[in-house]
Amino acid sequence: MPTQSIIRFFKAAVLVLAVVSVFIISCKDTDEDIPNFPEGSTESVNVWVQDSMRRYYYWAEQMPAKPDYHLPVKDFFKSLLSSQDRFSFIVNTDDSSTYPRSVRNMYGFDYTTLQMPGGKVVTVVKLVLKNSPAQNAGLERGKIITKINGTLLTASNAEQLTTSIPEKTILTLTVGDWKDGTVTNETNMTIYYGFSLDQPVMSKIFEESGRKTGYLYVYDFPDGMTPILNQKFAEFKAAGIQDLILDLRYNYGGSVASAAALCALIPSGITSGSHFITYKGNKNGGEVKRTFSQQIAYDPGALSFPALRANALGINKVYILTSSSTASASEIVINNLKPYMQVMQVGDITLGKDMAGFTVEDKRKPRKISWQIHPVIYKVFNADGEGGYSNGITPQKPVSEYASLPLLPLGNPDEVLLSSVLSTIYSKQESKEISGEKMKIIFQSDAPLISIGN
Known part of the structure; x- marks a missing residue:
């Protein structure tokens, strides 16, 4: 397992x-x-x-x-x-x-170590996967980790402790609640190395003064996800939403075909022949251009472009929540929607994976080489020829999700990133300090995985 x-x-x-x-x-x-x-x-x-x-x-x-x-x-x-x-x-x-190992793929959660104003160090659980060992043990987003395997977690040892986790099959955490600047109700919990199920796409609809906003949290882009995306957008369309918020803050990527399907469900004015993406490779790979319809069809289980467009929202602006864990196919969503609509990015700068590839392996029978290569093969560009974001895509509205602790559940309208966008949509004054300038990120547990080649 x-x-x-x-x-x-x-x-x-x-x-x-x-x-x-x-x-x-x-x-x-x-x-x-x-x-x-x-x-x-x-x-x-x-x-x-x-x-x-x-x-x-x-x-x-x-x-x-x-x-x-x-x-x-x-x-x-x-x-x-x-x-x-x-x-x-x-x-x-x-x-x-x-194979790459990390806290997230072994136990189903991620955390960030922060230096607070005044120098205090706090380690915050930022993500807990559904149906994961961490969730089954009772861990929740927003909890504060004070010890890992009995060792007090500090700014100087956060990376070393994280690096040691893949060597273990049992993880003991001391966690507590954040209240009025201190950690309370500390308890110990044991998490066993195991399997996390596929993550659901979460949707919500917010309404104020007759204006409806759809919220969609997408954890990753596996092949075969177009039916669930189509269902969610059918619900949005039936409800008459006028604004859309995509939460891609922890989305490492996945299938470009699934990302293209999501993009096809949003803007007005696109057709099956509209240019979606350009791949540029070495002298052997050359340049490959694909339309929305062509890219979606690379997923053999995908719905057709016309079937998806039947539930398309046809809006002209989308809000996308991002972090430094937003990568690959999720960055393609941001960049490749820009030629067709206004994209308002809120949160932190993305990882900067402006590349694509496929698996190279020996398929002989019997197989003679068991190694499998995952190389960068193409740089990717949108319909306007724009790409080159290897340093990440910078948000128009920088917001730190750690600006207010404890972290609230994803999809909660008072959660920092989501609240920031809802305040913009409904023209309300933001009640929280959102810049996060006084908060310094010292270490993130997913940092070793998102730079997977090193």
């Missing part, structure tokens, strides 16, 4: 063009200097990795001409990567220990 949890989570964190596995039997390199290593040796696997990367990798021309074929496979792969690459990675499908 733990292995399955890791595999499911890392798949959700990878930006893919479609569910594609590339069938590579041999990419025989033309370089006469490459020795002919025995089949099955580490060196022969490394040659396969090099040949695959030369064919598909976005920065293929920057790869070293004469790498060390005697390195372990993971080290050899890293030796090929560009200094600009934060995201490419490789796993051995026969060895679960090679």
Whole structure:
């Protein structure tokens, strides 16, 4: 079960063009200097990795001409990567220990360590996945963690404690409530390493003075999610909402086809032939342009573009909540809606994964190489040719969700980010300090995973 949890989570964190596995039997390199290593040796696997990367990798021309074929496979792969690459990675499908591990994929939650005004350090639970080991143990968003496995959590040891978590199968937390600037009601809880189920799409409708606003929290973009998106928008349309808030603050990405389907449900004036995305690769990959309809169709279980447009809202402005965990396909939603409507981004700057790729693996029967490559293959651009956001997409309205503690449940109208947008929509004065300038983020538990290639 733990292995399955890791595999499911890392798949959700990878930006893919479609569910594609590339069938590579041999990419025989033309370089006469490459020795002919025995089949099955580490060196022969490394040659396969090099040949695959030369064919598909976005920065293929920057790869070293004469790498060390005697390195372990993971080290050899890293030796090929560009200094600009934060995201490419490789796993051995026969060895679960090679898959990315994090607090979120092992236990189902994430936290942020903050330095408060005056220097006090506080660690806040920011996300608890539904039907996860953490939720089953009773952990909730907004709780304060004071100890991890009996060790007091401080600014100096937060990263070290987080790094040690993947080595354990049982996690003991001391948690409490935040009240009037102090932690109260401290208790101990035990969380067992396990499996988190698929996360639901959450929707709500807010109304004030006859004006209705739809709120949609989307945790990730798996293939096959278009029916639930279509259902949620059918409900929004039937209710007559006039404004839409997308909450993508913890969305690492996933399928571009699902992201395209979400985009197709929002603006007015688009057709099946409207340009959705451009992929630009190396000299082998070239440039690929796709319409909304073409991109959506890359998910074999997706509803058609006309079926989705039947429930499209046809609005001209959308509000999107973001954080530094907003990445990949969720950043594509932000960037690729901009040519067709006004996008008001609220929250923090996004991660900056303006790239896409697909899985490269050996599909021979019997398979001879168990390693699986997840390289950056394309840079992505919207219909206006705009992209290049490797430093993240900056919000028009910067807001720190930690500006007011305790953190409230997602979807609560008084929660900081959501309240900020609702105040704008309903022309109300914001009751909370939202800049968060006095609050310093020291460490976030998902930081190691979102820079997955390092």
